[in-house]
Amino acid sequence: MKSYYDITGDGGSNIVEQVGAMQAAIGEKLAGVKHRVAIGSGKGGVGKSTLTRQLATALRQRGNACAILDADLNGPSQARLSGLQDVPLLPGAEGVALPKDADGVGVVSLGSLVPENEAVSFDTVAEGDSYTWRATREFTAVAELLSSIDWGHLDYLLIDLPPGAERTLQFAEFLGSQTAFMLVTVPSDLARGVVARSVAALRGTPNRVLGYVENMRGYWCDACSDVRPLFPESERIDLGISRLGSVPFDPQLAAACDRGELAIGQDRPWWIAVQKLAETVEETIESKPGSGGE
Amino acid sequence: MKFLCVPCDKPMQLSEATPPDRGSVSLVYACDACGYEMAMLTNPQETQVVTSLGVKIGKDGAAESKCPFTGMLADMENEDTIRWTSEAQDRLSSVPAFVRSMAKNGIEKYARDQGYAEVDEKVLDEARSHFGM
Numbered sequence: 001m002k003s004y005y006d007i008t009g010d011g012g013s014n015i016v017e018q019v020g021a022m023q024a025a026i027g028e029k030l031a032g033v034k035h036r037v038a039i040g041s042g043k044g045g046v047g048k049s050t051l052t053r054q055l056a057t058a059l060r061q062r063g064n065a066c067a068i069l070d071a072d073l074n075g076p077s078q079a080r081l082s083g084l085q086d087v088p089l090l091p092g093a094e095g096v097a098l099p100k101d102a103d104g105v106g107v108v109s110l111g112s113l114v115p116e117n118e119a120v121s122f123d124t125v126a127e128g129d130s131y132t133w134r135a136t137r138e139f140t141a142v143a144e145l146l147s148s149i150d151w152g153h154l155d156y157l158l159i160d161l162p163p164g165a166e167r168t169l170q171f172a173e174f175l176g177s178q179t180a181f182m183l184v185t186v187p188s189d190l191a192r193g194v195v196a197r198s199v200a201a202l203r204g205t206p207n208r209v210l211g212y213v214e215n216m217r218g219y220w221c222d223a224c225s226d227v228r229p230l231f232p233e234s235e236r237i238d239l240g241i242s243r244l245g246s247v248p249f250d251p252q253l254a255a256a257c258d259r260g261e262l263a264i265g266q267d268r269p270w271w272i273a274v275q276k277l278a279e280t281v282e283e284t285i286e287s288k289p290g291s292g293g294e
Numbered sequence: 295m296k297f298l299c300v301p302c303d304k305p306m307q308l309s310e311a312t313p314p315d316r317g318s319v320s321l322v323y324a325c326d327a328c329g330y331e332m333a334m335l336t337n338p339q340e341t342q343v344v345t346s347l348g349v350k351i352g353k354d355g356a357a358e359s360k361c362p363f364t365g366m367l368a369d370m371e372n373e374d375t376i377r378w379t380s381e382a383q384d385r386l387s388s389v390p391a392f393v394r395s396m397a398k399n400g401i402e403k404y405a406r407d408q409g410y411a412e413v414d415e416k417v418l419d420e421a422r423s424h425f426g427m
Contacts, residue, residue, distance in 0.1 A: 001298065002305070004296060007305040009305070011297055011305055012307050012309075015347065019347055019349060087425050088397050088400025088404065088421075088425075089389050089400070090422050090427060091385035091386050092385070092418070092422060093385070096397075097422050097427040100427055102426075110393070113400070114396070125317030129339050129342070132339045133339070133342045136347060140347055140348040141390070144348060144390035144391070145390060148390050
């Protein structure tokens with residue numbers, strides 16, 4: 001009796017071909033993107049999205065064409081961070097036009113389409129059983145966005161990932177080996193422990209891990225003009241990857257993010273740290289894998 | 295998934311697919327050699343898992359699922375009707391299906407705000423400039 005692999009084709013369902021066509025369309029649309037960098041953590045609330053947003057601005061100011069894909073479908077925040085909450089997706093001659101913020105950074109986020117008081121939901125014939133299909137549907141939605149946007153020529157496509165160490169691994173497999181990863185943590189052991197799980201998960205993939213960023217390493221105090229401690233700092237958990245930079249928290253930045261304002265406090269310590277981070281990311285990604293160090 | 299006619303040792307071909315009935319899809323496969331037919335009847339979870347891959351099931355997508363976000367969109371329907379030229383409709387089809395209706399609503403809001411009764415390619419291009427794209 002014939003086995004699965006003895007039979008050519010799938011008898012007419014055409015499902016494998018359709019999935020293959022989607023992957024080919026993604027490759028075609030991303031052909032002009034030089035560097036793809038997924039920014040994840042594993043831990044939620046460490047500032048991945050804000051850091052992604054600011055890093056994009058810093059890379060842009062260094063002369064790079066840059067865009068962000070908000071892959072956190074359940075908690076999209078890039079639209080608000082970029083002041084693009086009411087910008088529709090507009091079809092052009094070569095696909096969907098890439099929405100751009102005031103800095104010229106491209107931003108694709110469901111936050112531009114779904115009001116913040118609405119849950120992101122999918123129509124389904126299996127109501128009440130979303131755990132059986134939801135993850136697959138979300139990855140397909142990200143694939144549909146990747147394959148339909150006219151990304152054009154970019155130096156950097158930053159992909160803002162949702163939290164979850166396992167999710168980070170799934171995105172590595174989904175985005176393919178040409179996507180590098182940058183992880184974000186805060187100085188506490190609690191966060192570093194979760195990020196360590198993501199590092200371990202990524203170790204089994206061919207994806208390059210550029211390193212990690214220590215976000216919220218202290219906060220900038222206007223009254224004392226100094227960076228004050230914010231978390232019980234510890235490096236007892238060795239992440240085993242390069243530290244690309246450390247960025248202090250700044251209450252002014254948090255307020256600006258809520259307002260969707262981009263250019264603030266160009267002389268503030270957090271911005272100086274993000275500029276340094278952008279320089280380090282550029283150097284690291286252009287260097288040969290394994291040549292970096294703390 | 296493939297189906298094999300065991301007596302003939304030949305692959306069976308999809309011959310008929312019916313649209314979802316309460317989430318279940320019926321797919322009929324036939325053996326070209328002996329004419330034997332069999333039907334695969336999916337449960338809603340199986341239907342949803344496959345359609346979640348972004349694929350159409352059956353010839354011409356007979357068992358294609360509806361556009362996601364439908365419930366939410368029902369609340370966002372606009373009162374006024376804006377016409378779309380066929381060229382603009384063609385362009386709209388490049389927007390992923392799961393966000394197409396939301397994109398359409400956004401474009402129609404722009405058209406309405408600008409006093410247009412119809413969306414054509416010129417309006418789409420103008421909207422791109424308006425939004426800095």
